[in-house]
Amino acid sequence: MADIKTVATRAAFGAALVELGEKRNDFIVLDADLAAATQTGMFKKAFPERFYDCGIAEQNMVSIAAGVAATGKKVVCSSFAMFAAGRAFEQVRNSIGYPHLNVIIGATHAGISVGEDGATHQCNEDIALMRTIPGMTIINPADETEAKKAMYAAMDHDGPVYMRFGRLPVPVVFGDDYDFVIGKGVELKEGNDVTIVATGLMVNEALQAYELLKQEGISARVINIATIKPLDTEIILKAAKETGAIVTAEEHSIIGGLGSAVAECVAEEYPVPVVKLGVNDKFGHSGPAVKLLDEFGLRAVNIVEKAKKAISMKK
Amino acid sequence: MDATLKKSLQKTATQVRIGIIESIHSAKAGHPGGSLSCADILTYLYFAHMNIDPKDPKKSDRDRLVLSKGHAAPALYSVLANRGYFSTDLLLTLRKQGSILQGHPDMKYIPGVDMSSGSLGQGISCAVGMALSAKHFGESYKVYAVLGDGEIEEGQVWEAAMFAANKGLSNLTVFVDYNGLQIDGSIEEVNSAAPIDKKFDAFNWHTIIIDGHDFDQIEAALKEAEAIDKPVAIIAKTVKGKGVSYMENNVNWHGAAPNDELTAQALAELNEALKQLD
Known part of the structure; x- marks a missing residue:
């Protein structure tokens, strides 16, 4: 078992943002002072001028993302699932969901596998919350391959997407030939x-x-x-x-x-x-x-x- | 300001107020007080200031406005209708089932509405996002937001204010409709944010205090704002219910529709004001 490659889906998220950043410059990335943890820091390092830190203010970040999207531009905003879906729920619903704007919410540190930080940071409610928003797409990738492919798909998707990533490195189960389509099991x-x-x-x-x-x-x-x-x-x-x-x-x-x-x-x-x-x-x-x-x-x-x-x- | 333009704006603002009263009366619900207080600001922006085209509501280089105090939707709708975005007849469908004129602004279906709003505190952040987008992608349009003085009790407003100054969003101008009243009473009684100007100053904004019913002052403030290399907050002192005598400075008209008799009185007063302007 020792030779199985393990990668956290949050790391795949960061890597995918960098790849996408190399291919297109029509989007910006927002974070709320957790870039090092969510892995948007990888994008920040590669494209510092396309990254904006909102500081510890997730509700503002989510509505800012909505404003950017309302001007016709793509935007990814990221925080822990607890704060992106939990703290900023009403902003996600009213600023992004109701006008059905093209925002990708990159929510990391979902679930109890956050580990040592404990219950305040272990979000086991985000899927439930996001499911109640009409028109919200929710993607919870299984591994590195799926996380990356899902980010590519989300970037071309019309409408808001909630991407759920984990902190814990998990086995890579899919090869490069894995075909990801939004909405397909x-x-x-x-x-x-x-x-x-x-x-x-x-x-x-x-x-x-x-x-x-x-x-x-x-x-x-x-x-x-x-x-x-x-x-x-x-x-x-x-x-x-x-x-x-x-x-x-x-x-x-x-x-x-x-x-x-x-x-x-x-x-x-x-x-x-x-x-x-x-x-x-x-x-x-x-x-x-x-x-x-x-x-x-x-x-x-x-x-x-x-x-x-x-x-x-x-x- | 040119006297002809001023008179024309005053007439337009009065027409806008007529639209507010008629639409809220027709809806039997809505927020007349805070709609009437920001009517002059919105009239100036849409009739004398913003780069917009009612024939092409989504043109990409247009200036944007977010009505952060979304409950003043009747004012925005009346301004947009009078400006030619849609028929003024539509105002009578306000809040009715099947109408595009939702109780709070809906950007998906209403021509000229740049952002859906209504949940207080979020609109300013959306405006900040628009200003950030313009700055990042090198576009020259300006972004405006209109906030309520009660609304700024929302913590998110100050998150947005901090960010806008930190990122140097000089393409953003915010009006605070300082009418002094919110649903539960005067802002002093409820939870005053005063001194509002000093708070924006402390958040590294440029602050201007004006009479929000004086077109000369609105014009001068916007001119001043354009030359400033910071986000600008224009604290506009206003009268809640402005233009309808029994509504002025009366908190009971925050969120209530006038009955037939009071509507007739309001319209008589506004039509008389129009006559005086001729």
């Missing part, structure tokens, strides 16, 4: 007994769960949902029909995130058991990120357990 493994629908760093866990289930003779389908909104309902409903049971896995509250989105879709169109794995309506706390993922049950073994539960609920 990807079936990573074929299977007939149960479907694991995963997002973000849980995609790698889902792939491990697939192997564990296989050893027990259970055939699991694995679907990566990077775009949580708009949800690829086609791939979800197909899985519901063909496997009859679904497990969702996300590093986010079980309230309002991917699990809720999938459950809502399935309940309305083709009801099958949906068992959600996520942060179980709790605040996080300080600790090493990898140990917190163990403690909060965000591992392949936990997916396996939920998969068996989902299968047992089949009629």
Whole structure:
């Protein structure tokens, strides 16, 4: 396992901004005094004249981004998920969402894998908040490859995009040939007994769960949902029909995130058991990120357990 | 200022006020007090100052205006209609279901509205973003924002003020419609931001205090602003409800529509004012 390359998606975000900055000069980048952490610092270093630090004032930054976009220019604004989606929620809704402006919100340090900073900085609510904004696109990449490709797609997207990145280095699961399309889920493994629908760093866990289930003779389908909104309902409903049971896995509250989105879709169109794995309506706390993922049950073994539960609920 | 222009602006502002009263009466809701107080400022900007074209509302080099105190939408709509962005008949559809004239400005559907606004404190930041964009991309247009004196109790206003000065956004001019009243009472009673000029001074803005109903002073302030290498705050002392006797300086008209009888009285007063200007 030691030779598996790991990269934090926030680092891929920073690298993608630099690549995009080399290809086009029609956008600027804003941060709120966290450039070194969000990795917009990479862009700042490469293109200092195209980077603006708003200081510790996320609400102002978000509305400034809206103003820039209102003049017809592209803009990326970045902070931790807690502050971009949480503190500045109403600015995201009213300044960006309501006029449907072309702003990319680069939200890093999402989920409990923030680690030692503890609960005040571990945002497990951002997907839920962003999902309620009409017209908001939400992308939660699984690895470096997907994070970069998603940034390219977001830059050409018409409308606001909430990009969710993590602090913890995670295995690179996709090769350069991986094709990312906004709004499209990807079936990573074929299977007939149960479907694991995963997002973000849980995609790698889902792939491990697939192997564990296989050893027990259970055939699991694995679907990566990077775009949580708009949800690829086609791939979800197909899985519901063909496997009859679904497990969702996300590093986010079980309230309002991917699990809720999938459950809502399935309940309305083709009801099958949906068992959600996520942060179980709790605040996080300080600790090493990898140990917190163990403690909060965000591992392949936990997916396996939920998969068996989902299968047992089949009629 | 040229006497003919001044008289013409005074007439236009009175027409604008008529539009405010008629639209709010038709809507049976809205904010007449703060719309009437900023009517002269908006009239001057759209009729005598800004580089705009009602026939081409989205032309890329146009000056921009953000009505940060978005609840004064009836004033902006009446100015835009009188300026020719859309028919003045449309004003009577204010706030009605299916109308483009939303309760607060909506940039998606209303010709001439440069930014959606209404949630207080956000508009100035959006204006700052526009000014930043112009400066960064080397465009020469100017950006204006109109804030309420109650609105500046929002912390975001001061985040925006700090940033604008730090980034040297001299292409940004902000008016504070200093009418002294907010929903719950006088700004002194509620939570006064006074001294407003000293606060903007302290945030490294250039500050000018004027009578917000005097076109000579509005013109002079904007001329002064153009020569300043900083963002400029024009603190415009105004009368809430200006032009309608029973609304003037009366907080009860912050967010209430006049009934038929009071509307008739308001329109009679405004039409009389128009007659006096002839």
